[in-house]
Amino acid sequence: MTKDQILELIRKYSLANAIKYDGKANPNAVIGKLLAERPDLRQQAQEIVPLVRETVATINTLSLEKQIAQLQALAPELLDVSHERRVKQLPPLPGAEMGKVMTRLPPEPSGHPHFGHAYAGFINWFYARKYEGSIILRFEDTNPRLVKPEFYDAFREGYRWMGIDWDREIKVSDDVPLFYKRARELLEREDAYICFCPVDTIKEKRREGASCPHRDTTKETNLGIWDDILEGKYSEGELVCRLKIDMNHENAVMRDPNIFRIIDSPHPFQGERFRLWPTYDFAVALEDYLNGISHILRSNEFASRGELQAYIRDLFDLSQPIIQEFSRVSIEGSPVSKRRIRPLVESGVISGWGDIRLATLSALRNRGIVPETIKEITHEVGMSVAQPIIDWSLILGINRRIIDPLANRYYCVANPVAVIIEDHQSVDAALPLHPDYKERGTRTVHVDQQVFIDGADAQRLTKGDIFRLKHLFNIRVERKGRKGLSCTYAGEDLDAAALKIQWVTNDSVPVLMNVPEVLYIDDKLNPNSLKVEQGIGERPLGTLEPGTLVQLERKGFGIIKSAETKVEINMTG
Numbered sequence: 026m027t028k029d030q031i032l033e034l035i036r037k038y039s040l041a042n043a044i045k046y047d048g049k050a051n052p053n054a055v056i057g058k059l060l061a062e063r064p065d066l067r068q069q070a071q072e073i074v075p076l077v078r079e080t081v082a083t084i085n086t087l088s089l090e091k092q093i094a095q096l097q098a099l100a101p102e103l104l105d106v107s108h109e110r111r112v113k114q115l116p117p118l119p120g121a122e123m124g125k126v127m128t129r130l131p132p133e134p135s136g137h138p139h140f141g142h143a144y145a146g147f148i149n150w151f152y153a154r155k156y157e158g159s160i161i162l163r164f165e166d167t168n169p170r171l172v173k174p175e176f177y178d179a180f181r182e183g184y185r186w187m188g189i190d191w192d193r194e195i196k197v198s199d200d201v202p203l204f205y206k207r208a209r210e211l212l213e214r215e216d217a218y219i220c221f222c223p224v225d226t227i228k229e230k231r232r233e234g235a236s237c238p239h240r241d242t243t244k245e246t247n248l249g250i251w252d253d254i255l256e257g258k259y260s261e262g263e264l265v266c267r268l269k270i271d272m273n274h275e276n277a278v279m280r281d282p283n284i285f286r287i288i289d290s291p292h293p294f295q296g297e298r299f300r301l302w303p304t305y306d307f308a309v310a311l312e313d314y315l316n317g318i319s320h321i322l323r324s325n326e327f328a329s330r331g332e333l334q335a336y337i338r339d340l341f342d343l344s345q346p347i348i349q350e351f352s353r354v355s356i357e358g359s360p361v362s363k364r365r366i367r368p369l370v371e372s373g374v375i376s377g378w379g380d381i382r383l384a385t386l387s388a389l390r391n392r393g394i395v396p397e398t399i400k401e402i403t404h405e406v407g408m409s410v411a412q413p414i415i416d417w418s419l420i421l422g423i424n425r426r427i428i429d430p431l432a433n434r435y436y437c438v439a440n441p442v443a444v445i446i447e448d449h450q451s452v453d454a455a456l457p458l459h460p461d462y463k464e465r466g467t468r469t470v471h472v473d474q475q476v477f478i479d480g481a482d483a484q485r486l487t488k489g490d491i492f493r494l495k496h497l498f499n500i501r502v503e504r505k506g507r508k509g510l511s512c513t514y515a516g517e518d519l520d521a522a523a524l525k526i527q528w529v530t531n532d533s534v535p536v537l538m539n540v541p542e543v544l545y546i547d548d549k550l551n552p553n554s555l556k557v558e559q560g561i562g563e564r565p566l567g568t569l570e571p572g573t574l575v576q577l578e579r580k581g582f583g584i585i586k587s588a589e590t591k592v593e594i595n596m597t598g
């Protein structure tokens with residue numbers, strides 16, 4: 026390790042220790058932690074001890090907020106641990122034993138992951154890790170007509186982006202032969218039967234609480250039909266396999282539910298291997314057992330199905346996992362259902378599933394919302410069973426606090442108005458990248474006699490006004506004409522200038538800012554949900570990589586979308 030690397034490591038552990046103990050790090054604790062985590066450094070302990078003391082002394086002079094911000098920038102993974110003490114955290118999990126918690130991420134790969142998936146996924150991941158258990162990624166892909174390979178990838182990518190990892194990956198479709206075995210068992214026991222009623226008849230009889238004649242088919246006949254189905258003798262829609270429970274059950278889900286149906290559509294991973302597919306409830310009830318799930322942590326939209334899933338496990342004498350339900354979360358004005366979003370994409374109202382007005386994970390990412398923001402909200406709202414509708418202002422407020430230390434500052438002006446500084450010689454100005462982190466250095470811009478300021482700022486100025494070109498010097502307005510302002514140098518005194526104004530030099534890049542607003546207001550499409558603002562920005566903006574978080578001073582935070590001929594920035598809003 027180089028000395029710089031060692032210093033950075035010391036800085037990380039010192040910050041983490043300081044945050045844990047209300048702003049004051051203890052050098053001995055830091056040394057202990059450092060040498061425990063990095064035994065390879067023990068030989069250098071003599072050199073390291075004074076470095077730690079020095080670093081701790083400096084860090085202890087910073088405010089707690091600064092310490093948190095600095096650690097956030099340097100090693101956010103350490104912040105999580107020490108941060109737990111400070112922000113609200115998910116409560117302990119009932120029935121959880123160290124090393125014995127097993128949870129699951131159960132996406133159906135039939136659409137794009139969104140905020141709700143990240144929320145539920147984080148809860149499951151958090152508890153698995155907190156109790157040193159395991160978590161599986163389980164693709165619930167038993168409807169071949171809906172699932173697509175691209176969505177498997179989208180979920181993997183979305184979870185990874187959230188920092189959610191998993192110990193094992195499973196496709197439920199791989200277990201279809203096991204489900205067949207179980208189903209045969211049920212037919213033999215006369216706990217299930219094959220029903221040839223049309224869909225509408227089944228629905229109607231469920232409503233009425235009436236049985237159909239197929240309920241009394243003998244097991245020999247049922248088993249014969251079952252084998253015939255597997256041999257391909259029946260077509261889609263001709264029959265279903267149903268559990269024999271109770272046609273008058275108070276929970277309508279329990280009125281002889283379907284457990285298998287024929288779907289003649291090739292599966293992206295199983296091909297034409299299966300035609301008879303288990304329903305969601307049958308598959309997941311057994312799968313939870315097969316996977317050894319200890320805790321099912323899910324939103325309560327599935328509540329009425331819980332009884333059926335438990336019943337299915339009971340049929341086979343399987344152990345029951347602990348179920349914890351929380352309310353399905355939604356974001357104000359941002360539908361997540363395919364049914365609502367697809368028409369918007371198809372009609373061109375939005376640019377796609379990653380459009381920055383949506384709450385899909387790709388959209389949040391494109392907008393500069395960071396995973397830490399979603400995690401913090403999940404801790405805050407937690408396992409609430411009230412219907413939480415999360416306001417964008419909450420998301421954006423938390424996000425601004427988290428990205429503030431990460432985003433370097435740049436100037437950008439809209440409706441540029443020229444300012445001529447008559448008595449100015451050209452100069453290279455070094456502007457700080459971040460006012461709180463001087464060590465990040467500066468960006469250099471070449472200033473000659475002409476700069477540009479925002480049209481709105483220019484309007485407020487009149488002859489004789491002294492204003493400051495931010496981080497540069499003061500100038501006095503001598504004349505205001507159609508082509509702009511003519512000014513003269515007016516010293517360096519900060520107090521002499523009434524206004525501090527952002528500016529851009531002649532050497533600028535065109536900038537396009539996409540500013541998102543809420544997509545739906547009172548369930549009506551907001552016609553002004555995306556504003557596009559044009560301006561010019563300082564040249565260094567054009568050198569940033571897509572995905573870089575920035576703050577355009579006085580305009581807000583954003584993330585670079587592209588920086589080719591012009592710089593396009595998605596504003597977080």
Ligand SMILES: [Zn+2]
Nearest residue numbers: 220222237239
């Ligand atoms: Zn029937």
